[in-house]
Amino acid sequence: MGLLQPDSPVFVQGLYKSFGCQKVLNGIDLTVSRGQTVAVLGQSGTGKSVLLKLLIGLQQPDAGLIRIRGQEIANLPLGPLNELRKRVGFLFQQAALYDSLTVEDNVAFPLTQHTRLSAVERHDRARELLSSVGMEQHAAKMPSEISGGMQKRVGLARALGACPNKTASSQA
Amino acid sequence: MIRTRFHPVSLGPGAGSDDGRAAETLLASFFEWFGELGTFCARLFRAMFSPPYEVREFIRQMDAVGSKSLPLVALAGAATGVVLSLQTRDSLSRFGGKTMLPAVIVFSLLKETGPTITGLVLSGRVGAGFGAELGSMKVTEQIDAMEASAVSPYKFLVATRVLACVAMLPLLTVAADFSGIFMGWVATTLTEPISLRLFLNHGFKEVTFGDFLPPTFKTAVFGLIIGVVACFQGMRTHGGTEGVGRAATSSVVLSSLLIILADVVLVRVIHLFFS
Numbered sequence: 001m002g003l004l005q006p007d008s009p010v011f012v013q014g015l016y017k018s019f020g021c022q023k024v025l026n027g028i029d030l031t032v033s034r035g036q037t038v039a040v041l042g043q044s045g046t047g048k049s050v051l052l053k054l055l056i057g058l059q060q061p062d063a064g065l066i067r068i069r070g071q072e073i074a075n076l077p078l079g080p081l082n083e084l085r086k087r088v089g090f091l092f093q094q095a096a097l098y099d100s101l102t103v104e105d106n107v108a109f110p111l112t113q114h115t116r117l118s119a120v121e122r123h124d125r126a127r128e129l130l131s132s133v134g135m136e137q138h139a140a141k142m143p144s145e146i147s148g149g150m151q152k153r154v155g156l157a158r159a160l161g162a163c164p165n166k167t168a169s170s171q172a
Numbered sequence: 173m174i175r176t177r178f179h180p181v182s183l184g185p186g187a188g189s190d191d192g193r194a195a196e197t198l199l200a201s202f203f204e205w206f207g208e209l210g211t212f213c214a215r216l217f218r219a220m221f222s223p224p225y226e227v228r229e230f231i232r233q234m235d236a237v238g239s240k241s242l243p244l245v246a247l248a249g250a251a252t253g254v255v256l257s258l259q260t261r262d263s264l265s266r267f268g269g270k271t272m273l274p275a276v277i278v279f280s281l282l283k284e285t286g287p288t289i290t291g292l293v294l295s296g297r298v299g300a301g302f303g304a305e306l307g308s309m310k311v312t313e314q315i316d317a318m319e320a321s322a323v324s325p326y327k328f329l330v331a332t333r334v335l336a337c338v339a340m341l342p343l344l345t346v347a348a349d350f351s352g353i354f355m356g357w358v359a360t361t362l363t364e365p366i367s368l369r370l371f372l373n374h375g376f377k378e379v380t381f382g383d384f385l386p387p388t389f390k391t392a393v394f395g396l397i398i399g400v401v402a403c404f405q406g407m408r409t410h411g412g413t414e415g416v417g418r419a420a421t422s423s424v425v426l427s428s429l430l431i432i433l434a435d436v437v438l439v440r441v442i443h444l445f446f447s
Contacts, residue, residue: 058316082322096317099308110321158321 007070008033010055015064017050024050028064049093056088057081086114089159095151097143103154104130104139110161129157212404216334219326226332233336237298241340242347248293249348252285253277253356261363271374274366277356278375283387286349288435291394293348294341295427299402302333303423306406307416315407330407334399341395345388382446390438394431401427 010032017025024047032038040048053059054066057073066073068084076084097106108126111117117125130136133153138146143154256277264270306329309315315325357371402423409419 053316056320058319078324082324085320085322088320090317090320092313092317092320094313096313098314098317099312100305109323113321113323 009069011065011067012051012055013065015051015054015066016062017047017054017059018062025054025061025064052090056085056090086110089161091152091155091159095143095148095155097151097154097158099143101143102139103135103141103143103146106143106154107157107161110158125161126157129161130154132160133157208408209404212407213400215326216330216400216403219324220331220335222327224327226328229328230332230335233332234340236301237294237333237336238340238343241294241297241344244297245290245293245344245348246351248289249281249286249350249352250355252289252348253281253352253354254359256280256285256352257356257359257363261360273360274357274371274375275378277360278353278379279383281349281352281356282379282384284439286352287345287387287391287394288431290341290345290348291391291398291431291435292428294337294344294394295398295431296424298337299398299423299427300420302399302402303406303409304416304420306330306403307409307419310407310409311412311415325407330399330403333403334396337395337399338392339395341391341398342388345391349388386442386446390435390442393434393438397430397434398427401430 008031010030012028012030015025015028015030016023024045028051030038030051040051042048050059054061055068055073057076061074069087071080071084073081073084097103098109101109104123104126107129108122111122111125115122127136127139130139133156135146135150135153135157138150138154143151146154257273260276260280261270261273264273264276306315309329315329318325318328353372353375357366357368360366360371361368405419405423405426409415411418
């Protein structure tokens with residue numbers, strides 16, 4: 001972990017999180033500097049995914065400080081929190097693809113919601129992202145029609161879709 | 173690189189065996205449910221009335237709730253019309269009022285049977301569907317993924333579904349009324365031939381807009397109940413596929429029950445203001 005640097009883009013101090021009686025995070029400190037790659041290791045059930053969800057405000061900590069780009073996550077209203085989330089690419093452990101949308105529509109979803117791209121431009125960008133993970137030939141399929149590994153690749157393409165500054169990946 | 177710490181917790185022997193504690197837990201979860209419902213409704217209404225509006229998703233949901241439920245609702249309305257004709261004919265014959273049969277069928281369907289049947293059929297089809305769909309999305313982290321993409325699931329998933337239910341229920345009720353009255357005529361004319369024109373003339377002779385509009389529009393409240401209950405149960409799903417099953421079942425049971433209870437209140441309100 002090294003020395004805590006409060007001005008780091010990602011700064012976590014004294015983070016606690018419990019679910020009922022089960023403590024999963026017990027005083028976590030973490031700093032991530034610009035351009036740094038960090039891997040969090042631990043046995044299953046020890047709170048690695050929870051830590052990532054806390055970082056983007058999907059869950060609330062019991063105690064502790066989380067600061068992303070100088071903004072404290074815990075007290076952030078939904079509007080600014082969503083602005084911050086747009087800059088973060090999040091790849092879920094099981095990919096979490098929307099099963100009512102095709103592979104291409106999954107990748108295009110953040111673009112549809114947050115950009116003013118035309119339908120053709122969104123299509124091209126989604127194909128480009130799918131191509132970067134070797135999935136362009138499966139664009140028209142539904143998530144249930146591709147394997148788990150392929151779903152993760154599509155999830156990665158979706159996470160990269162909104163041009164994030166940071167990418168968080170939760171892997172078993 | 174950091175390492176997180178693991179703190180296993182085990183329940184002691186006899187945990188949960190205390191009846192008093194179990195009752196306390198039950199009471200707490202009852203109030204917790206209402207508290208969560210209040211928070212859910214506040215988020216839902218905030219999402220409903222603040223831009224941007226998810227028009228495309230709303231139209232998609234209106235199709236899913238409306239046009240895809242139409243055959244089922246029409247069939248339920250038709251069956252009700254036939255049963256009303258067969259049952260009422262016998263009763264009216266005993267009192268010498270057989271000529272009132274068309275009016276009884278029309279009034280019964282327009283004022284009560286059509287709206288209630290539509291509400292209950294929709295609570296089964298749509299309520300279970302929403303509960304299972306959102307529950308499945310919840311346990312597979314699709315809703316978390318949506319939030320992580322800075323898209324409000326309350327706006328995109330919940331508000332569109334609830335509004336689609338509110339908009340579609342009155343229209344589906346009209347379809348149920350229409351098929352019920354038509355099949356009521358078919359059942360009547362098979363026993364004792366009567367032209368459709370004469371059946372409708374007799375049936376609608378005393379009908380006013382006050383008999384038709386308030387009962388039809390009260391189903392918008394049924395739609396609100398179905399949408400809110402089913403989405404709420406779906407969004408609070410936990411516990412894997414078993415939890416999804418529980419969400420679907422509780423959506424249907426709760427929304428059906430609340431529709432029947434709301435009907436009691438709404439009928440009284442309609443009598444107060446439109447009679």
